[in-house]
Structure formats: structure tokens, C-alpha cells
Amino acid sequence: MDTFEIFTSSAEETKQIVSDLQQTGCCTRCILRLLGELRSLTYRSSLEEIERALLPEDQQSSVTTNQCPCPGCLGILQKFAEQPFLNTIVKKVREDGYQFSAHQCSLILPVSLAIRQKALLLYLQKKYPDVYKGKEGSIASVKDVWKWSCGHRMASLLNAKFQNRSEFDILMTFSYKDSDRECAFLLDVFPETFKKRKQRKFGFETFTRSNVMASLQQMDGSKFEDCSSCPPPIPTEDCSVDISCSHNAVFIAGRYQKYSRELSQTPWVVDGKRIMEGSVQELICEHIVNTFKPTEHRFSSSGREDVDVRMLGIGRPFVVELINPHCVTFSRQDIADLQERINTVSKYVQVRDLQIVSREEIAKLKEGEIDKTKTYSALCWCDRELTLADIEMLAAIKDLRLQQKTPLRVLHRRTAATRERTIHSLKATKEANNRFKILMSTQAGTYIKEFVHGDFGRTYPNMSDLLKAECDIIDLDVESVDVDWPVFIDPLPQASETVDSERSCNSAEDCQIKDAGVMF
Structure with a gap:
């Protein structure tokens, strides 16, 4: 192998430092990194090759020889950087059943390694001041050396690229039983730094990497030597390690249409009891979850409609966040087939434009929730017949500003406030029996039902005020949600198309899905 790029300028000096570090119990890889070697390719060489180039022949040891854990890495660059442990990692990855190409x-290393690193460096600076003065930031970390030594071998074993950043992560959490004891002297030296403990899921963590490193930076060498051994003692036991795998979240977006007036968007549960046996979310997510196999998922949409309101037109944009998915490799045709399977679950909820999107793109889902417009159609009732003058008056409305107090029907779950909303345009047509239809374009977030009946004066102005007659709403539909996301994939419906009466349901009897055995 090539000559090392290290701190020393002579072979004799190198030999002496190597000998001293061997006497402290340091392993071969730690000796090399403490000599200042920072080239990753050097560490890709086998342990035998490094030893042949670095150590005298009589000091070279077989990697199979039983060794005490190294005081510089707690054994992490010894047994945990050799083939048997790498095979253990591969076995765990295979058992967990993830799909990945990289x-x-x-x-995560024991925090006491920072103390051991400082102790070794002070020992070397005191013994070889000309070599190690000002070299604190020029020594490779245990973490980096492990990756340089093992990354290419892991890539070969898993048949997947090893990268510094990847969607799929293999996490190794190393624990050392004496870590807190070795850090304990910092409590006496810096009591204020460790006064506030960081809460963890199963207890409290006194020593964190950040507070230990901050304390060590404030501590001069002589004070440190008074409190800790330089060089550090040889550990009596190896670290323990926990291996876990995870994949970054995958986001799948689309638009849904809802043709039922008795179907909530999300599971409707009150005091632990389900009100309805189904929801838009569940109908959409069932096949998505079965396909991607995440550990959990979250459904979000651009607004929501009431249980008794249909979502028509091209549908409402939604996204499903799939947390830690195990299956992630899908073609466009696979996603199209998934959409078809979702659409066979219920004729009352249909999905279109299904696609995988990036985390950055989902911000568009919430953009303009107030600034964007929505189009509604409603069947209304008035206590008198509308006149031509009424219809013309309503048609003349442009950007009518409303003051809407939080509706009584949602006051139990929304903050009491007065919100200004805008009706951009409105068109009315007469129907029989004092009924009339309205088509309106409004600011997102407008309460349409309250605009029609007034909510006991909590929305002003309202339809009853405008017509100077009592009004109420019978049926309400969302015709469009003007959010230009996600990208259109499926053909857009023609303007002349109307809702299929076979899909429209207005009663529990109409909404029974016999094939699924579910009543909405």
C-alpha cells in the first residue's frame, strides 16, 4: 500500500509513537488515525495490510487473536469492524425485508469516547509536543474510520451502494456500561452545564454529546489531567450494540372525489366510539398501506368537506405520508394499478392523478389555504319564491366580504373568532317549491352553510339578509378546489359531464356497499 500521510517526519519517530500507543492498548486502526492519517482509501485496506505497513513484523497480530477492547474506540474499530459483525448487520437487514438500492x-457512539479521545491526545501532546501541538482538529473520528473501513464491504455484501446520505439507513447504537461513570467528573467541574437533563423516552440522559463536548472545550489540559487518566484505561468489556433499519418517508399524492353524503373524510370517533364505519381516509389508505408496508401513515388534504357534502369535479388534493416504508420500488404502471385497486373498494370514493411526490412538493398542498378559491353548488330553500330581481341582484355580487364568527356547529373544536371571508361571485337559478340552486366562487375557508342560513346572525351579511327572507340549505357540493397540485395525470373531465346518478347517494340505504360489507 502507499506511504501513509501522517504527522511524523521520520520513521524512528513514527516507530516510537506506534510503540507507545500499543502500550496504551490502542488497536491498529486507532494508532493509524492518531498518527494523523485522514485519507479514506487507506482505511479500505485490510487490517493485515495496515499492520504490515505500520508495525514491525514481530508486533503484527492476527485479526482473529483475542484482544482487549481498545481504549481509543472501545472496540468499535476492532470486532465491530470485522466480517462477523458485518454479517450480523446484513442478516438483520434481510430479516427486516426492506427494498433499497443504496x-x-x-x-451513535458512547459519549465517553470524547473524553477518551481528549485523554489520548493530551498524552501524546505531552510526550510529543512538536508533533501534536495544534492537531486537535486533524484526527479522524472513530465514526469516520468505521465508515471508511466498512462502507465498501457493506456495499458488496448488500449489493447496494454505500453513500454518506441515503434514503435507507442502518443505525448502530453502541452502548458502554461505564460511559456515565467516566463522564461523572464533569458534574463537579461544570455543575450548571449538567443541571438541566435531557429527557428521553425511557428516562433522563445526563450526559449528551453536545454538553460533554462544550465542557471539554472549556477545560484546559492541566485541569483535565487532574480529573481523568491520561492515557485512558483499557476497557474491561466490549460495547453492546443495537441494530435497527429505517427508510425515509415516502409521499403519495392524488385527488379524491366523494359521492356520498354520509361519509366522513377521516375516522369519526367521539368519546372512543366510532360514529360511522368508514371514511374517505380509510378507503384510500387501505391499499396504499398494503402496498408500501409502512410502520405508520398520515393522511392530509387541502381542506375538508363535511360528512353530508360531496366532493365533485376533479377532486380534492390529498397526500399520504408513509413513515418507514419497507417497499419503495414502483413503476408508474405499478402506481396506476394501485389507483385502480383503490377505486374498486367503493364507488362512492374515487381517486385520480395518484403519484409519488417529494417532501418539498407537499408544501404546495397547504399553500394558499386562505388565498385560493373554491367553487360550490348548493340547493337552497327560501320562505318565498325568488323573483327575477332577486336573481339579478345575486348575480351582481362581486367580492362580497363576510364577517364569520366560528359556527355554532364547530365551536366545540375550533377557537372562537371572527374571520373575514370573501364571496367572489354568485349565480342563482330557480327551482320548484321555493327552492333555488346557487353556484358560487369563494375564498377558501368560507363557511357556506352559515352564509346561506346566517347561523343566528353569526355570519353577516348572509343569504337571508340579501333576500330579506328566511333561507336554509338542503344540499351542498364542492365543485372544485383551485389548488394546482399535484400534476394532472388522468384525463380532465369535460365541462358538460355531470355526476353519475348511480354514484350519488343521499341516505344510509343508498350508501350501503354490499361487496365490502360496510355501511356508510
């Missing part, structure tokens, strides 16, 4: 390895 991977990264993340290591």
Missing part, C-alpha cells in the same frame, strides 16, 4: 450507516 444505503447509509449511522453510528
